[in-house]
Amino acid sequence: MSPRTHPGAAALAALAGLLADETRAGFLLALLDGRAWTAGELARHAGVAASTTSEHLGKLVAGGLLAEERQGRHRYVRLADARAAQLVEDLAAQAPPTAAPRPRTLGEAGAGSAMARGRTCYDHLAGRLGIAVTDALTGLGLLRQDTGFALTDDGLRWFGGLGVPLVRTGRRPLARACLDWTERRPHLAGVAGAALCRHALEAGWCVRIGSERALKVTDRGGRALSELLGIPEGTLR
Amino acid sequence: MSPRTHPGAAALAALAGLLADETRAGFLLALLDGRAWTAGELARHAGVAASTTSEHLGKLVAGGLLAEERQGRHRYVRLADARAAQLVEDLAAQAPPTAAPRPRTLGEAGAGSAMARGRTCYDHLAGRLGIAVTDALTGLGLLRQDTGFALTDDGLRWFGGLGVPLVRTGRRPLARACLDWTERRPHLAGVAGAALCRHALEAGWCVRIGSERALKVTDRGGRALSELLGIPEGTLR
DNA sequence: CCCAAGGTTCGGCGCACACCGAAACGTCCG
DNA sequence: CGGACGTTTCGGTGTGCGCCGAACCTTGGG
Numbered sequence: 001m002s003p004r005t006h007p008g009a010a011a012l013a014a015l016a017g018l019l020a021d022e023t024r025a026g027f028l029l030a031l032l033d034g035r036a037w038t039a040g041e042l043a044r045h046a047g048v049a050a051s052t053t054s055e056h057l058g059k060l061v062a063g064g065l066l067a068e069e070r071q072g073r074h075r076y077v078r079l080a081d082a083r084a085a086q087l088v089e090d091l092a093a094q095a096p097p098t099a100a101p102r103p104r105t106l107g108e109a110g111a112g113s114a115m116a117r118g119r120t121c122y123d124h125l126a127g128r129l130g131i132a133v134t135d136a137l138t139g140l141g142l143l144r145q146d147t148g149f150a151l152t153d154d155g156l157r158w159f160g161g162l163g164v165p166l167v168r169t170g171r172r173p174l175a176r177a178c179l180d181w182t183e184r185r186p187h188l189a190g191v192a193g194a195a196l197c198r199h200a201l202e203a204g205w206c207v208r209i210g211s212e213r214a215l216k217v218t219d220r221g222g223r224a225l226s227e228l229l230g231i232p233e234g235t236l237r
Numbered sequence: 238m239s240p241r242t243h244p245g246a247a248a249l250a251a252l253a254g255l256l257a258d259e260t261r262a263g264f265l266l267a268l269l270d271g272r273a274w275t276a277g278e279l280a281r282h283a284g285v286a287a288s289t290t291s292e293h294l295g296k297l298v299a300g301g302l303l304a305e306e307r308q309g310r311h312r313y314v315r316l317a318d319a320r321a322a323q324l325v326e327d328l329a330a331q332a333p334p335t336a337a338p339r340p341r342t343l344g345e346a347g348a349g350s351a352m353a354r355g356r357t358c359y360d361h362l363a364g365r366l367g368i369a370v371t372d373a374l375t376g377l378g379l380l381r382q383d384t385g386f387a388l389t390d391d392g393l394r395w396f397g398g399l400g401v402p403l404v405r406t407g408r409r410p411l412a413r414a415c416l417d418w419t420e421r422r423p424h425l426a427g428v429a430g431a432a433l434c435r436h437a438l439e440a441g442w443c444v445r446i447g448s449e450r451a452l453k454v455t456d457r458g459g460r461a462l463s464e465l466l467g468i469p470e471g472t473l474r
Numbered sequence: 475c476c477c478a479a480g481g482t483t484c485g486g487c488g489c490a491c492a493c494c495g496a497a498a499c500g501t502c503c504g
Numbered sequence: 505c506g507g508a509c510g511t512t513t514c515g516g517t518g519t520g521c522g523c524c525g526a527a528c529c530t531t532g533g534g
Binding site for chain 1: 243244245246247248249250251252253254255256257258259260261262263265266267320324325327328329331332333381382383384385386387388389390392393405410411412413414418427
Binding site: 050053054 | 482483484
């Protein structure tokens, strides 16, 4: 008679429940750098006991958000796939009316501003760097944002010329918009975003700073971005 | 010294916490029909006391997911905006490894299959109907899915010819992919998806069934979809 | 072989919160 | 004005779960 509740409600609540704990949310945000962390690293990062971490990781793995890999006495975890990463990104972008009130120390201030300049979002570029690249691609007619979010045929050729052929694997879209939580604007994600980020790291266009997600554009990277995309050198220092 | 936790973690957890309760999740899924429900309707729908419902609605409104409108002794609530709707859609699409085990009664089975045939997703078409329209648009070169998800110039003109000019308002994209939870495939959302759904209802192409999200294609709708998009009549009965 | 270190399991503690019923508060209508 | 109805507020109850420390297991190294 009474439909009681919607069938999917329990599943939705269970999934959301995985993200509804501050410690687990902190894990997922840390893992947005796309790399694998050990359980101990995450425990120290979050400031909770190892036993607590172990239980949290168990839930996240069981829920399909994390993939784990055991190596000797280490338990490495990373985001399960691009879908899981997208979920965390989307939720994080929606959540904070811009979070951090003010950085405490100068060191943290430096780290924060480095993160704003450039960072990775799971497997693609974000921050001002990500926005600059996305805008440049759009300005050159390689990416179309006015009617949605898709590469143009010229854009496909551009990636080919870069030596990074794009192939669709599974259901992951070639191009997808990811909302930036510092710039509040969309930047390039999806297969193309991942390929570009990987190329940028392999070709030495940028290097990681510290142990987290921050990126720094190298001199060589500045020249490459200037030549290939017309981004003025020095914009991203 | 120890970074304790990521700044956005608390905000993320708080937002996810709103969706992490089965009753609240049921409310949000019901509200995905895009219309306004009264508190009492939601209470009966979920099978909880009115007082409980009142508290839940207070949290959802405070969290920015719902907008409320008071009329006399009624409290109407609806999804706050397209962003909130997208969040629920995304999460719901990710959550269930296909939910409903098997429908209980024939009546429920009928309702379930009606939902699979056609329904609304907040403000756009979903179910087999949504997929069929999206596929037809893609096949005619009006929508591009191979390199992302965007209307083509022909697609823009097609909407104009339909008498539904598309204008970008705010940050909402003209076209966006929304993952269908019955078909497990993307369908058209965003400004264009909303405009098309509104036009379909106003022009009598389809009508709502019952009090929820299910849609039925009319004879006139079948003819229109056949003429305009080449969808064979009878496909969606 | 034994010891150090990373990880897990187990009890137990305490808080947060979903739920209800009863009572109070409006609003609408006869 | 009084009664019906939708909604809210308020105690009170129960439970789920995040947390810890201690004990235990496994791996790797001296």
